[in-house]
Amino acid sequence: MTTLPFPALHASHSGVWLADADGVRELSRGAAIRAAADTPVILLNAPLVGQRLGHPELSGLDLLELYAFLFPARFIVPTPAGIARACALPVPASDGEIAAMLRATAIALLDLAGGDWSEREGAWTAAQSLARARWPWAPVVGPRLTKPATAERWLFSKLPEWDEAAPRPAPRTVQVDEDAVLTRLHALTGAGAEIRAGQRSFATTVAQAFAPRAMRDTPNMVMAEAGTGIGKTLGYLAPASLWAERAGGAVWVSTFTKALQRQLGHEGARLFPDAAERKARIVTRKGRENYVCLLNLEDALQGGFAGRAAILAQLVARWAAYTADGDMIGGDLPGWLPQLFRRNGSTALTDRRGECVYAGCPHYRKCFIERAARASADADIVIANHALVMVNAARGREATTRPTRYVFDEGHHLFEAADSMFGVALSGAETIEVRRWIMGPEGSGRGRRRGLAARLSDVASYDEQGGIAIGEAVDAARALPADGWIGRVLEGQPFGPIEHLLAAVRGLVFARDESGGVDAGYGLETELAEPDPALIEAAAAAAVALDALLRPLVVLGRRLEAVLSDAPDWLDGQARARIEGAVASLGWRADMVGAWSALVARIGGPADPDFVDWLAVERYEGREFDIGIHRRWLDPTRPFADAVLKPAHGVLITSATLRAGGDWDVADARVGAPHLIRPPLHFEAQSPFDYAGQAQVLIVTDIKRGDLPALANAYARLIVASGGGALGLFTAIRRLRGVHARIADRLAREGLTLLAQHVDPIDTGTLVDIFRDDPASSLIGTDALRDGVDVPGRSLRLVVMEGVPWPKPSVLHAARRLANGGKDYDDRLVRARLAQAFGRLIRRADDHGAFVLLSSACPTRLLTAFPAGTPIRRVTLDEAVEISRGLAIAATLGQESRETA
Template sequence: MADVIAYPALHASHGGIWIATADDCRPVGRGEAIRVAAETPVILLNAPLVGQRLGYAELSGLDLLELFAFLHPARFAVPTPAGLARAVDLSPPERDEDVASFLLEAAAALLAVPDGDWPEREGAFSSAQSLTRMRWPWAPVIGPRLTKPRVDERWLFSRLPEWEEAPPRPAPRTVEIDPAAAEARLAELTGGAAEERPGQRAYAAAATAAFAPRAMRDTPNLVLAEAGTGIGKTLGYLAPASLWSQTAGGAVWISTYTKALQRQLGAETARVYPDPVLRRERVVTRKGRENYLCLLNLEDALQGGFAGRAAVLAHLVARWAAYSVDGDMVGGDLPGWLPTLFRRNGPAALTDRRGECVYAGCPHYRKCFIERAARASAEADIVIANHALVMVNAARGRELTTRPTRYVFDEGHHLFDAADSMFATALTGSETIELRRWVLGPEAGGRGRRRGLQARLSDVASYDEGGARAIADAVQAAQGLASDGWLGRIGEGQPFGPIETLLAAVRGLAYARAEQPGDAGYGLETELAEPTPELIEAAAPAAHALDALLRPLVALGRRLEAVLAEAPDWLDAPARARVEGAIASLGWRAETVAAWLSLLARVGGPVDPDFVDWLAVDRAEGREWDVGLHRHWLDPTRPFAAIVLKPAHGALVTSATLTGGGADVEEGWQVAEARSGAPHLARAPMRFQADSPFDYPAQSEVLIVTDVKRGDVAALANAYARLIVAAGGGTLGLFTAIRRLRAVHGRIADRLAREGLPLHAQHVDPIDTGTLVDIFRDDPAASLLGTDALRDGVDVPGHSLRLVVIEGVPWPKPTVLHAARKLAGGGSAYDDRIVRARLAQAFGRLIRRADDHGAFVLLSAAMPSRLLGAFPPGVPIVRVTLDEAVARVSARLSSDARIGHEEVLPD
């Protein structure tokens, strides 16, 4: 304990700043707090957040979160005083002014961990020695408390288990799932004591149609199912899905849009497989490879590839990797707050974000988290994935023999957006420089291992003359792509090479046509129509340069296929796997370059009605970060249906807001079909709908505030503050613009702190979104401000979320792409459908359980009555002043009593 008391503890919040020592705790000013922190190590909780509140970005010290991550890798704690108190079994501080003293107490409790029964002891001593060399602030304190092991500890790369090859899984058997059997399985999953849910039973029975044998090739059994909140759709589809997988011997892929639902699904599968050992075998969560720790990148970081704070992060991640279930760095068992403690120092470099994997050429291939997940999913009954991964695997996946035949798309209302992103083309500076790095590897002055195309395929080059020539041609052609410093050069009018010249012409035309007087410094875009002579002249050399790269990439892919066919002596199983991986990587990069060429053919050429093309300069707060040409499908469900749905035998697309609200039921179903790809299939989908069992009229109301002037940030901030105080916290505030979110937060955070109401904000607090939601859920007095990422998929049942406030009608942004789809989709009716769907999703955050009560407040006098169908039938909807809204919120949320007698607007 003496080691800890030697240092003071610092706590800073919107309510004040305190410094505690072993003898006392006192409030201090910002200047004194910065001086103390600069002169002596201080104990604190979440240094980036405290530094932001002090206005001292370089604040560092003895961060208790880092110590927790070292002592308890792969464990999560809510990164707040109360959350840490629970994690270390202490009483949480009751007042803000008690937190600094509590930090000393928590530090003592954490430092006592090595003295007891400590399951994560292995590897700690050697890690502490390395961290001492890294000058980690905690190393001198924790190091002496660790005992050197009597025998050498197994280091990470020898501790991790190896995956094993397995024979190909046979094709699923053809079986028919009886709806009554699905209902019986549902009864097993819910338990005999569960409340009666007729809607859930009907849902499970209807979902069996997606698992029926298909009648014709390219004609899947498609079921569209809208299940209102509270129906219990997760267990509703897990019942027939688990029954089919166990009967047919095949895997069901359950796809989501948000990581929050992935985590929730993982927990729900415990009903299907209560035994955790069996569950790990039969249920696998899959994500894109950029989510997983790359062991080769980690080894490079540990051996000197990282320096300073990034090196400390690498060692803490190594501690985590030794205890992680699946190596998932984004939404897995790595605490989401850990990378944010190190700001931008290193997290992205520890994953494979550039597709540079060498597969079997990697010394850690047999222990690779990504490869292990891929092989585990081939043997699993349930694979929990996401929409993007499902589409990527279908379009470019290497796992052709284990391609799913049955899908469940939960959060199905997001399929259109996911397909829009997946099947888009972007010929931009950042995309071309990434391709250049993939081909060339680190160039002059670059750090890291040599992992360019030539280095990855050196053995092929030495064996096959044609392959060697293709590699050399690709390397030479890649020199014509954008290179480091491209953005500065085109800004100065000095582009280098044909691609940079093209980007300079794009930038010039975008500024000429898109920038308006009073532009706020955000992104610019303009249609790719009537291009200037400069752009047309730049397109031809750029196309020639890309064609010069495409040809050797295609030729190399063919040569690699020939090598596989010839099977030389050196082509053992690992080498074959590496060549197969290279073929897959070459294939999708060649597809990318071909798509770029198709986009360039549009410059000065005919319009393709299937696509929307535009030019853009991407900017953030006035700073440019990318320039390029963009192409999206007008209807992205066309490639989705062709690539994902048609090869499948059956798919269930489900959501609580699949039809998007609205009075016309048939129109809603037509929209649901259009946004799921159903019109592109030969067979019409089956429809199912189950309304929510909640009593929305009794549990909620919608208040439309009429006297907050649009554009008046001060009035907007005042409205948020008064409503949050009236609710006593528990408020989710939604914004359509980050700039207004930050402005409102800056005006009300201190004011709410004086009321004892913590305020957290996306795009303000240096904390990842998932952790912000965890903090919000954990504290009923807290409130959270955010954008559309919090409007969809946030599940905070109970008293922690009792008020939703949205700043205005969430109209879609008037982009070039939106304008084209609006024209094709019915004009203003298209906008109305989008807004209703967004409002329905936002309202859906409010009532998550039968005993929830709350209010939904819209700060817009201009809310059209035609959009009110977004809300559940019967919910009271009233137009009120801010004063009246505050009074109603206070009365409803303090007594949970309904307030009646006011005029209710018609739906």
């Protein structure tokens, strides 16, 4: 067995322990930092340990890095219990036992490295590169790996190539009948499953979305509110899969959260038990920025990255050789891996700047993005997200394979997604990205990034007018902000017309700030109304600069289309694909610059009643990081209806909280239904859960608003009473951090772990995984957790909200509030948020728990957000603590009953 000279260090909120060959001893935080500085120590999640020791730059031999090297693309909960189970070691019973377990884990993993395992191929080659990058594990791991007798297939030689195929024929016109839907549903749920009337009614009703369309621009649209527990996922997969099978077309199932995307992927096993068939017929699609870019990765491996980023690149390369789909964000790349490197370099491994050269890339035939696009063209079910659906509809390249049948799950988020997609922002961050896209690296910039001239050099040599347009675009781009723009603006030394515009924006925002210095760490904004002369003058110069940029971009797009039409000898299949990609990318950028021009032209002129315009200075913890002019549609479902709904033949929009205590007129307006000729079909199925017996809503009346110590005490007492298993929701990051700082150590002394979004250096998805895995843990966070958490069972038995989630009083919200009923509009938003938060609590028929709202001023009119029959009580904190303790006991008994059964 391997022996290790290195000690192992474990730190939690309750203490610090060091284990070596002589045993385990408890240390002070200072002594632990000195020990880690004197000799390499074995750690589990170095950034987290460093944060708990108050030494963020702490480093050592991180077991998670070793695990990622040995087992790329394998899921693991990054906790002591998670890695112990993965290595078939006993789970430590207390914090004091963890350090010794970490040493034992390291020995077990190193022993495995000396043998044979399924991901061995490529490990020796990667270890040599990691040694050159000074990976701390390399001197220990390298000697245990046997050099292969023949050259290893690794990454670029290992990845398969995709094949071109003929375009898929248009879907056949078919009718999905009710009996066939119920038969398919029965097959999906299983022969022994309980027959649920609500699910059957849901399935047969939503099947009408797959009927043949009767009129142009008028889809068959069904809106279905299906309460938690109905089984709506299988309810709509039954008719969707049946239509796809009979019609030979694809149904796009769109979600808002990555959690639901993963759940849909798992449910696919019911449709297609064979893994190979499932991979071909169910495809997950995400935006380009989610996938590893092989060209960027190659650049990083060949010296484009240095230091710790170079180590991350090698570990990502190990993963890329084994990944199922190349998805770095929410796929099978461990979410905790980039966090170990403080995200140093991870974003540069994806295509976030729209610089893809398509067929001009040497890895084009192996590209994960292109493979997913081609796979989705022949799939039955495409699992996507709201943003991607809207992007594809508005400016997608895949015009011949555009879907005609959609299922929008989590449909209550469509308004939010459309608002983001169809908005415009002329800001420093946005404009500098366009400059970089056009001009490429400037000064001492290095890497593979190329400007327009380099990417289209062959076009410039073939088409004189195209070459002139490229040159004019590059010259015009010099008017956009360059590196260091924010510093120049803050110092009063802007350069160029756009920086001068941003400086004028900043001046007017601060002049009209009415906060009086309150919340100085947060952003400022003001309406774009009655602009001062400085802003009007700067806008006029900016408009000239933007027009000078827009014209050559439009000309270049036309010249590229002419090249495609001319089809010169050098225009082979790969060159054509590259130029087609450039045309699409140019169109996107030209649309963006055109929208900026329209926005600037608005300054000093009459307002457009369809839009809301405002000026903003973005700040984080007192530091300014962006300045801009913003425009949003007053009703963003208008462009959504035009781009997505009207061209579709069938649309299902469903959610457990589609109406959220309101009426169908409100729900229709939030998804764009009023912009269609024919109204949608409405369906409602109540949740089968016994909310009266399984849950309680407790409104705590004795916590004073703004009293942070009292708020922290309430959270601590409730979590202790529940024995963990609590989800805490906050409307402000600052209060979240304040509560965490006050109660984390206190809970640790009770043996309860507190996880915190925006505090722990762990991504949100991994925090939820840890929370789900440990019933004694609790998790606090903000809005992302209100919808992104699906934790059935005892791990979640208490939801605590810090107060009524009123909308933030922004310029945009004020305009929409005025246009949509004033106070009633606010109430609708609050009811939706309360309903979504309550929906985290009861996920199964045997779940029990309490929903606690720490607000003495919760209006009764908002309480229709909760399911009918749910007990709602106004109580003191003492009473809430006792009730929570009793419900936690019921949840424990329910878990024990399930385990016995």
